[in-house]
Amino acid sequence: MAHAIEVRGLTKSYGDVHAVRGIDLSVAEGEIFGFLGSNGAGKTTTIEILEGFRTRTGGDVRVLGVDPATAPLTWREDIGIVLQESEIEGELTAIEAVTVHAACFAQSRNPEEVLELVGLSDARDQRAKKLSGGQQRRLDLAMALVGDPKLIFLDEPTTGFDPSARREAWDMIDNLRSLGCTVLLTTHYMDEAQLLADRISVISHGEIVARGTADELANQVAAIPRITWKPGTGPAVPGRFGAALEKDRMVIETHDVVEVVHELTTWAKAEAATLDDLEIARPTLEDTYLRLIGQNEPDAEEPS
Amino acid sequence: MSWPAQLLSRAKFDLLIFRRNPAASFFTVILPIIFLLLFTAIFGNGTLASGAKVATFYVPGILGLSIVSATMVNLAITTTVRREKGVLKRLRGTPLPPWIFIASQLMMATAIAALMTFLVTLIGWLVFGVALQWSALPTLLISLVIGTVSFSALGLALSTIIPSEDAAPAITNAITLPLYFISDVFLVGEDIPRFIEVIGNIFPLRHLVQALQPAYNPFVEGTPMEWGHWAVIAAWGTFGVVATMARFKWSAE
Numbered sequence: 001m002a003h004a005i006e007v008r009g010l011t012k013s014y015g016d017v018h019a020v021r022g023i024d025l026s027v028a029e030g031e032i033f034g035f036l037g038s039n040g041a042g043k044t045t046t047i048e049i050l051e052g053f054r055t056r057t058g059g060d061v062r063v064l065g066v067d068p069a070t071a072p073l074t075w076r077e078d079i080g081i082v083l084q085e086s087e088i089e090g091e092l093t094a095i096e097a098v099t100v101h102a103a104c105f106a107q108s109r110n111p112e113e114v115l116e117l118v119g120l121s122d123a124r125d126q127r128a129k130k131l132s133g134g135q136q137r138r139l140d141l142a143m144a145l146v147g148d149p150k151l152i153f154l155d156e157p158t159t160g161f162d163p164s165a166r167r168e169a170w171d172m173i174d175n176l177r178s179l180g181c182t183v184l185l186t187t188h189y190m191d192e193a194q195l196l197a198d199r200i201s202v203i204s205h206g207e208i209v210a211r212g213t214a215d216e217l218a219n220q221v222a223a224i225p226r227i228t229w230k231p232g233t234g235p236a237v238p239g240r241f242g243a244a245l246e247k248d249r250m251v252i253e254t255h256d257v258v259e260v261v262h263e264l265t266t267w268a269k270a271e272a273a274t275l276d277d278l279e280i281a282r283p284t285l286e287d288t289y290l291r292l293i294g295q296n297e298p299d300a301e302e303p304s
Numbered sequence: 305m306s307w308p309a310q311l312l313s314r315a316k317f318d319l320l321i322f323r324r325n326p327a328a329s330f331f332t333v334i335l336p337i338i339f340l341l342l343f344t345a346i347f348g349n350g351t352l353a354s355g356a357k358v359a360t361f362y363v364p365g366i367l368g369l370s371i372v373s374a375t376m377v378n379l380a381i382t383t384t385v386r387r388e389k390g391v392l393k394r395l396r397g398t399p400l401p402p403w404i405f406i407a408s409q410l411m412m413a414t415a416i417a418a419l420m421t422f423l424v425t426l427i428g429w430l431v432f433g434v435a436l437q438w439s440a441l442p443t444l445l446i447s448l449v450i451g452t453v454s455f456s457a458l459g460l461a462l463s464t465i466i467p468s469e470d471a472a473p474a475i476t477n478a479i480t481l482p483l484y485f486i487s488d489v490f491l492v493g494e495d496i497p498r499f500i501e502v503i504g505n506i507f508p509l510r511h512l513v514q515a516l517q518p519a520y521n522p523f524v525e526g527t528p529m530e531w532g533h534w535a536v537i538a539a540w541g542t543f544g545v546v547a548t549m550a551r552f553k554w555s556a557e
Contacts, residue, residue: 051397053555073399081397086390089317091324096317103305103313104398147398 002029003062004151004182005050010059012045012206019045021206022059029150032173032183034197036190038293042206043186044084044155050184051081051153064151077106080144080152080181084159088139090129094120097128098142105147118142118172134165141172145179152176154185158192170195190289204293218288224253225282227261232274238267307404314400314408319415322378332373332416333423340366340427343490349432356522359432363424364516365489368509370420371451372483375413377476379459383409384472387463393555410456417452428520437524444519450534451512454541458508461544464551488513508540 005027012020020042027033037043048054049061052068052075061067066075088097095111102108115121118138123131128139137157144152157173158166173196176183187193193200194214202210202217210217228249237243241264243250254260257280268275283291305313322328340362349359386392395405421444428434436444462479466472484490486500487509504510511533518524 053393053396073401076397076399079397081394083390083394083397086394089321089386089391091321092317096320100313100317101394101398103310104395104400106305106399108305143394 003027004029004064005033005184006060006062007046007050008060010046010049010061011057012042012049012054013057019206020049020056023201023203023206023208025201025208027182027184029182030177030180031198032177032185032196034193034200035184035186035203036188036193036200036289037186037203038188041203041293043188043203046203047153047155047184047186051079052076074106077147078150080147080149082137082140082144082152082154082157084155086140088128088136088143090127092128093125094128094131094135094139094142095124097139098146101143102146107148108146109148111142111146114142114146117145117175119168134161134168137161137169138172145176149181151182151184154183156186156188158187158189166192190284190286202289202292210292217292218282224255225257225280227252227254227257227264227278227280229278230276232276234268234273235271237264237273307401310400310404311408311411314404315411315415318408318412322382322412322416328378328381332370332378333420336366336370336373336420337423337427339369339490340424341431344432354523357432357434359428359434360520360522361488361517363428363432363434363520365513367421367424367516368451368487368513369484369489370424371417371448371512372455372480372509374416374420375452375455376459376462377480378413378416379409379456380462380466380476381472383460383463384466385469387553388469388556390555396554406460409460410453413456413459414452417448421448425520434520435522437519437521439527440519440521440524442527443530444516446534447512447515447530447537450537450541451508451515454508454537454544455512457541457544457548459544460552461547464548464553483507483509486510505536508537511536 003026005025007023007025009022009024010020011018011022023042023046025033025035025046035043035047045054049056050063050068052063052071055069061069063071064075064078068075089100092100094115098111098114102111112121112124115124118141120135120138120142123135128136131139141154141157144154154173158169161169170192173183173185185193185196197214199213200211200217201208228246228251230248231237231245231250237250241252241260242254243252245251252260252264261280264275267273322332343366344359344362347358349357351357352360383392396402425436429436462476463472466475486504487507488496488504489509515530515533515537518528518530
């Protein structure tokens with residue numbers, strides 16, 4: 001498959017500070033790629049290098065087949081960028097803001113259609129400064145879409161959103177798929193990456209610490225399934241189960257879930273013990289993620 | 305879109321943004337008119353020793369102030385605000401050639417400067433009887449073009465040393481207000497101390513005001529060529545262009 005983004009051994013240093021330490025990325029055409037990491041992990045530095053806003057120290061970068069560091073302006077015809085902190089001219093209405101932005105491109109979509117696409121048709125004549133936070137981010141997206149891009153950079157599109165606004169934003173991003181756009185989405189929310197991204201790379205302290213689909217990521221960290229319940233009346237669970245009390249719940253960690261559950265319930269029935277609120281759960285991806293970036297924590301700030 | 309269409313579209317929206325900003329409209333369009341009416345009311349429109357009316361000097365003086373306000377002050381503030389708010393960074397992420405962005409700003413400033421020239425001249429004529437001297441019209445137009453371009457360049461250059469949105473109006477005022485006083489804008493006559501005159505001559509505004517004066521001077525003969533004044537203004541403009549190119553930034557931080 002052709003690649004919209006190819007990165008090999010990318011590094012970026014500011015003096016002795018190594019913000020990006022040799023990362024590889026490849027984003028296929030038409031996929032939504034999640035680039036996940038906490039603040040200061042090197043996420044924004046990397047994306048700004050890909051956008052052509054920053055120079056790199058080393059490595060090879062190709063975005064739509066072109067090196068962003070030396071790309072001509074026409075390269076930007078096919079790229080849409082939603083910046084993390086970029087206000088819209090407050091005195092312009094939504095439709096005016098999209099129209100004037102469309103004029104930056106040789107070929108562009110119809111501004112009315114783009115507003116429709118992001119669900120802002122009703123607010124078309126409202127001044128940008130009067131729009132709600134969520135509406136302003138939609139307008140951001142509309143402006144990124146109006147140039148009819150092949151590749152869209154979305155830098156933390158839902159940071160600071162309330163839950164319902166996040167959900168709306170997610171629907172919209174998911175819709176980009178139908179436009180055939182490739183999307184590079186950065187986020188520090190695992191659930192966001194899990195829901196939207198076909199593939200995910202996790203960056204921590206300037207290095208990729210995990211990559212794959214959401215399911216593959218979950219498997220990368222030895223994610224031991226947990227059987228838990230609320231201890232009730234009746235006899236205590238025998239030691240052979242290896243159960244431990246965590247907060248108010250008994251927990252057994254095991255890979256052999258079926259066997260252990262069978263033994264446990266057989267014992268409980270025989271002894272008339274209660275297993276209230278019995279649950280079998282795999283660690284959430286959020287747990288996995290925290291463990292992943294935790295693993296890379298020690299002495300990572302040391303300049304190499 | 306072709307570049308002329310891009311340029312027109314941007315210039316149109318730049319003007320629209322200006323028009324919808326009440327503070328910018330007030331300080332750039334209304335305040336100079338108030339100054340013109342007020343100063344002439346306070347100091348009277350008597351006849352000077354030369355036989356010309358006082359307003360003969362106030363009209364080009366206030367016109368000079370209007371040009372500075374429409375170009376340098378306007379661009380220094382809007383460019384700083386756009387940089388700090390991320391508007392410039394968003395633009396830089398598009399294929400729009402930077403010169404179109406600069407040229408549209410220049411067109412906006414020129415349009416406002418043209419409006420102010422019309423208003424100040426009209427009020428000067430209707431209220432104070434200061435007639436435009438048609439023979440010196442080319443002098444006026446050349447001075448306006450050189451002044452508009454040069455002070456626009458200085459405005460962009462000034463934006464590069466303004467650290468934040470909040471500081472923009474304060475810094476531009478701190479520079480322009482003293483400049484008005486030493487550049488024959490507010491104070492007219494022969495009583496100005498010599499050293500003030502010397503300092504005023506270093507900066508471009510006094511030269512602009514003096515290059516604008518012939519067009520309103522009833523005793524003007526023919527079409528004066530103000531080469532000396534134009535040279536000083538253009539030199540400052542060139543400095544503005546060079547400083548802008550060396551220091552211009554598309555994003556905050």
